[in-house]
Amino acid sequence: MRRLSWTSALGGLDLAAPDGSVTLREADARSLLRLDVPASEAVAVGQAIGAPLPEPGRAAYARAPRGPARETEVAILAEDGGYLVMARFGLAAALAAEISSVLAATPHHLVDRSGALSVLVLTGGVDHILARICGVDRSALRPDDVVRTMVARTPATLWWRQERCEIIVGASRAAFVASHLAQAGRALGLPAAALPAHRLVP
Amino acid sequence: MKRTSRRTEDGGWSVDRSRPLAFRFDGTALTGCHGDTIASALLANGIRSVGGVPIAAAGPRAGAPPRAAADARANADARADAHEQTGADARADGFAQAGVYARAEAYVVCGAAILPVATTALEEGMALTPPPGPSPRLASSITADAGRTPDAAGRSPAMVLPSSPANSVRRAWPARVLGWFRRRTSPPPARSPSDVRKPTSDHITAHVDILIVGGGAAGLAAALTAARGGARVLLAEAMPSVGGRLLTLADTATIDGRPPDAFLARTVSALDQLGALILTDTVAGADDAGVFLYQRSGGGHLWRVRAGAYVWAAGHAADEADREPEGVMSAAAALTFVRRFGVAPGARAVVAAEAEADGAAMVAEILRDAGVEVAAIVGEGGDEAHRGHRIAACDGGARLTHVRIAPGAGGRGERIACDLLVRVGALRPVAPPDTGCRATWRPAVGAGLAEALQAGSDAGVAAARAVGIEAEPVSLPVADGATLPVARAGSVSPAPIALPDAVRDGPYIGAMAEPVRFVPADPWHRERAVYEALGEWRVPSAYPGAGENVERAAYREALAAREIGGIADMSAAERFEIVGPRALATIDGIVFGGAPRLGLDQAATALALGADGRALGFLRVDRVAHDRFEILADPRLAAVRARFAQSPVTVTDLSDTYASAVVCGPERGRILAAVFVEALPALPKGTRVLVRLDGVELWLLKSSQFGHGSVEIISPARYGLALWERLVAAGAAIGAAPIGRAAMRLLWMEEGRVDVTPALRLDPAALGPAFADPARPHASQSVIGLVPMRPVVLEPGARLLTRTKTPLGAVLAGAVSPFLKRPIAQALVDASPPPAFGSKLFAEGPDGRTVAVRVVPARVLEERP
The missing domain is CATH 3.30.70.1400 (Aminomethyltransferase beta-barrel domains)
Structure with a gap:
């Protein structure tokens, strides 16, 4: 059977400064689930997913010992009043089913956002670049802090990691944000990522 | 007087005489020194004005009076015009057009950039030309009384010309300190002169505990105090280097037991080690978004500063005076040229002292040391022969040749030949800008050097405390620290900061100006479509074929959708x-x-x-x-x-979660059958049905988007492109067309749906009494269809009138219906009862001409003959 092919928003963007000190790339496809659930269910949900639900503004990252994502990396970001569950691509349906099963008797809200969000991974020059398109106080953040903010005038979630930052934006806005990130990194040698040319009605 | 200006035999702490720099000005080969500004290099070569503006100021000034500002702005416009004629980068014009340098400052054209001479470092190989704008109109004689032009408020400008708070002398810094300092506070060096000041214009957000504006004695003391306490400090200085009044000190002065150069080097080094950030060539302002810094170097950078406390230590300046002739400058500027750059600003000088004698004597002594003959010290603090006298006029027109001295009581008038008039006036504190936001400035200013250092330390302690840090005050005793005289009362306003467009917009220019969004099938669309904006989205307006414009393409697409089939990307939602x-x-x-x-x-x-x-x-x-x-x-x-x-x-x-496509037209079933090989279930109206395509779950929904029986296909966004390609390929095989937004509008209009364009503006007063009277309930409003009785397309906004010319409503949209093959329109009317179908009304165009129209149902398709 011929499969319906899928595409990422940026077609696998991969930029690097000539010396490799700064890179900007579109992360490989991931399963992304948005979950809104009462805090009282955090433990149960964490067990279902295989990673604990983090405190607000934090990320938890673990290799799941059980559940649909068993033996794979799972990350959970507590952002914007809810959770964003990240797992290997292809696990979204199974994870959603597992979570829904655990929460069958609890009001919750679970949406598969795989493909709806783009994850841009910035390494090197993070402070320099984000200071130019984002108002976040970098010095106040620790590794695995998660911030909902505006990046290049666009709503985004920042996940601070060791030596890098993951920028999660709506797929339809990814090209615009990536262009501004590349522009902000030009002084560090990052190549341009021009917006695709569009002919506009005069 | 053979010599007008030249390099002094020694001195000049910032220049390295062993490293000459070749440059050209107006086609003439000249030589400067490493460490020169363009201003000091030109002055050292005897060039004392640029484009008719004297090289007098060595830095930012206080606000200019109305006439001077207007003249300067006119000159800037002229320069910008001339700049445009050279074909230079249009964005560079923004500097002049915005008036950033439209004060009484001189600037030059270098490649694509317009550079202020006072703050731009000279670089090897620079090819400079004067701005080709008109020279300012200079009076042939500026007199102290009658010759000065009152400002808009009727006040005569002060004769004492302005000085910058930081234009002062100092002893040489060690080269290693200078090198470090430039690396610390300047942008990376340009690769070639043509790269200088290209407008990179980035916006930078800085989060600090304390922002200190002013890098003079008070600012440095405040920074040192706060930084030692552990605060994150950002210090902004308007001049190319910090130091301020410390640069005017006599060689014998000491601060904290060290000579000024050693003290400055140690302070700057300490601040660096404490993690403080120092920005030079940077002015501060505020707007609704908070405090900003405009760093003029490197093409312009806008810093948005979020600080816990703000310290204003901008020092002193004189009130800006009106246009001065070449050869007249403030004492601070003259001392800066002599002590910092080793350039004598003239050959024979008259020092005009309107303040304390000590200040005039100090200035005269420094000028003499630089080889300048001081012909007289005039004024309250003048020499014995001229004490109590005053300057009555400057002769020589644009270039000073003589000053006329009016006698004091019992004295005689006198005319003295000179090429330099140095005015020593009382400096006043520069007031902070009105932030208009939550930020509050904490002042740090002192009349004398010791007072300034103390005030800075106190402000540093208070600012640190405001952010929860207990800082210890620093003790910086001063010996022999006489400086130019400072007034004890009043203040001057800082020069207004008008950000150049390029800096204000920053990276948000052109296609990257506003956030834009693209649908999943955008890679397919952008190969074929002309786009239009739909909110933040960029969506296909039409898919023009060879020789087609958007209107023709939309007509063709809409007709194909009515007669065969159409596929519309509805993902932008x-x-x-x-x-x-x-x-x-x-x-x-x-x-x-x-x-x-x-x-x-x-x-x-x-x-x-x-x-x-x-x-x-x-x-x-x-x-x-x-x-x-x-x-x-x-x-x-x-x-x-x-x-x-x-x-x-x-x-x-969910806006990025799904892609959506609508298949419409009589042959829609064939298109769907070609894509969904398996038989589709029945689609009850208004009900979503889950189907699978190659294992992917999709939703189908019977829709009335473009006529009865349209089918919407909703897929996960990542499959949007692939699904779109399959639908279009299936449609193309039978003559169906992808339809853009322009065709959609035609179809919607035929269906009676109104898609009001954002540009539509209706004037309620012109539409009738019901619209003009807010108290009247609008219960009788309705949308009707119109068919013009002549083959004309009605313009949106056209008034709708009755036979008796009574306003009844307005046209919302008009077009030629592809299906009906004649013009149709929709209108909003406010009438009870609404106009009867078949009745005749009149649409009035903007030119006042009317077209008879027939009222039909809003769903104009029902009017098909």
Whole structure:
């Protein structure tokens, strides 16, 4: 059977400064689930997913010992009043089913956002670049802090990691944000990522 | 006087005489020194004005009086015009056009950039030309009394010319300190002179504990105090280097037991080690968004500063005077040229002292040391022969040749030949800008050097305490620290900062100016489509073929959709989900329609109302679970989502989650059959049906988007491109066409749906009494269709009149219907009862000419003969 092919928003963007000190790339496809659930269910949900639900503004990252994502990396970001569950691509349906099963008797809200969000991974020059398109106080953040903010005038979630930052934006806005990130990194040698040319009605 | 200006035999702490720099000015080869500014290099070569503006100031000034500012701005405009003629980068013009340098400062053209001479470092190989604008109109004689032009308020400008708070002398810094300092505070060096000041214009956000504006004695003391206490400090200095009044000190002065150069080097080094950031060539301002810094170097950078406390230590300046002739400058400027750059600003000078004798004597002594003959010291602090006298006039027109001295009581008038008039006037504190926001400036200023250092230390302690840091005051005793005299009262306003367009916009220019969004199938569209904006989205307007414009393409696409089939990408939408026990009640309170009666997987179109009862627009409500609804709205209706977000439900954005395509037209079934090889289930109207395509779950929904029986296909966004390509390929095989937004509007108009363009403006007063009277209820408003009786397309906004010329409403949209092959229109009317179908009205165009129209149903298709 011929499969319906899928595409990422940026077609696998991969930029690097000539010396490799700064890179900007579109992360490989991931399963992304948005979950809104009462805090009282955090433990149960964490067990279902295989990673604990983090405190607000934090990320938890673990290799799941059980559940649909068993033996794979799972990350959970507590952002914007809810959770964003990240797992290997292809696990979204199974994870959603597992979570829904655990929460069958609890009001919750679970949406598969795989493909709806783009994850841009910035390494090197993070402070320099984000200071130019984002108002976040970098010095106040620790590794695995998660911030909902505006990046290049666009709503985004920042996940601070060791030596890098993951920028999660709506797929339809990814090209615009990536262009501004590349522009902000030009002084560090990052190549341009021009917006695709569009002919506009005069 | 053979010599006008030249390099002094020694001195000049910032220049390295062993490293000459070759440059050209107006085609003439000249030589400067490493460490020169353009101003000092020109002055050292005897060039004392540029484009008619004297090289007098060595830095930013206080606010200019109206006439001087207007003249300067006119010159800047002229320079910008001339700059444009050279074909230089248009963005560089913004500097002049915005008036950033439109004060009495001189500047030159270098490649694509306009550079202020006073603050731009000279570089090897620079090819400079004077701005080719008109020279300022200079009076042949500026007199102290009658010759000065009053400002707009009728006040005569002060004769004492301005000085910059930082234009002062100092002893040489060690080269290693200078090198470090430049690396620390300057942008990376340009690769070639042509690269200088290209407008990179980035916006930088800085979060610090304390922002200190002013890098003079007070500012440095404040920074040192706060930084030692552990505060994150950002210090901004308007001049190319910090130091301020410390640079005017006598060689014998000491601060904290060290000579000024050693003290400065140690302080700057200490601040660096403490992590403080120093920005030079940077001025501070404030707007609604808070305090900003405009760093003029490197093409301009806008810093947005978020600080816990703000210290204003900008020092002193003199009131800006009106245009001065070449050869007249403030004492601070003259001392700066002598002590910092080793350039004598003239050969024979008159020092005009309107203040204390000590200041005039100090200036005269420094000039003499530089080889300048001081012919007289005139004024209250003048020499014995001229004490109490005053300057009556400057002769020589644009270039000073003599000053006329009016006698004091019992004295004689005198005319003295000179090429330099140095004015020693009382400096006043520069007032902080009005922030207009929460930021409050903490002043740090002192009349004398010791007082300034103390004030800075105190401000540093207080600012640190404001951010929860207990800092110890620093003790910096001063010996022999006489400086130029400072007034004890009053203040001057800082020069206004008008950001150049290029700096204000920063990286948000051109295609990257505003956030834009693209649908999943955009890679296919952009190869073929002409786009239009739909809120933030960029969506296909039409897919023109060879020789087609958008209008023709839209007509063709709409006709194909009516007669064969059309495929429309509807992914650009405001799509969100609301969940919760009160979801249904919330919908019932916001939308007007059949949404509350929806069964599972059923959808309905309903009108959303604002909190004030006004209609926000139509949206589609899909019930996907008992307490879960998906809302789909036009992307321009962001207010709808905000309205739901205020309600006791959970709202989740789905706008990038799904792609949506609508297949319409009589042959839609063949298109769907070609894509969905397996037989599709029946599609009851208004009900979503789950299907699978190659293992991917999709939703099908019978829609009335472009006529009865249209089918919407909703897929996960990542499959949007592939699905679109399959649909279009299947359609192309039978002559169906992809349709853009322009064709959609035609189809909607035929169907009676109104798609009001954002540009439509209706004047209520012109539309009739019902529109003009806010008290009258608008219960009788309705949308009607119109068919013009002549083959003309009615313009949106055209007034609709009765036979008796009574206003009745306005045309909302007009076009030639592809299906009916004649012009049609839709109009909003306010009449009770509404005009009867078949009745005759008149549409009045902007030129006052009227066209007879026939009233038909809003769904004009029903009028098909």
